Amino acid sequence: MKPGETGLPIESSETQITLYTALYQQLVEARVELEGERARLDKLRETIEQARGELEVAEAKLAQSMERRQVELLMEGVSEGYxxxxTNYTNAERAQALDFSYLTAVGNPVPPETxxxxxxxxxxxxxxxxxxFVGVGLALFLEYFESYKTRQSSMGLTR
Structure with missing residues (x-):
């Protein structure tokens, strides 16, 4: 084979131009499609970055909300303690304000000598x-119960 020969049948120049045009058209379409996909990819990257920013904001809000809830719980506990x-202080003031003048000590307490x-x-x-007393009462009750059973059996009322 000579250099430059491919071993393929030689086509007419018109067929080559048509083939070249078709291939060039496909190349242009592929480049346009590639540019469209790149634009779409860039838009997706922007959307991802925006979503990351929103996620960071949401996480910050969540952390702030959790912190706020902890502070609220702490305030509730402190408020209950207060x-x-x-209430104890008010009760103590009321107890001090009571008038015990009607109570008088008769004399000083004296410890017992023994x-x-x-x-x-x-x-x-x-x-x-x-x-x-309990023994006599029990004996009387048993005697009464025994005489009661005897009377019942003599009348034929027992089974």
Whole structure:
């Protein structure tokens, strides 16, 4: 083969021009489409940057909102503490304002000369008397109940 030959059949110059024109037209269309896609890409990048800015603003607002809520909770706690302290203070002032002039001390308190302790003999005697009364009462009740059952059975009223 000679240099410059491709081994393909030689076409007419008119066919080559038509082919060249078609290929050039496709190239132009591809470049236009490429420019359109680049413009679209630039617009998407701008949109992404704008969205990032809006996201940063939203995050800042969220952080500020959370901070505000924490401050509000702290203020509620402090306010409740203040109200409790104020109520206690008001009650203390009222207690001081009460007039206790109608109360008078008869005399100074005197400590006992001998220590006070339980009287075991008296307590034991009282317990014994109560025990006897309870025992007699129980015996009388049992006697009454026994006679009641006997009367019922003699009349034939029991099962």
């Amino acid at each position: 109200l409790l302290a104020h 220590p006070i302790k339980p009287r075991t003999m008296l307590n034991t005697a009282i317990a014994g008397v109560l025990g006897v």
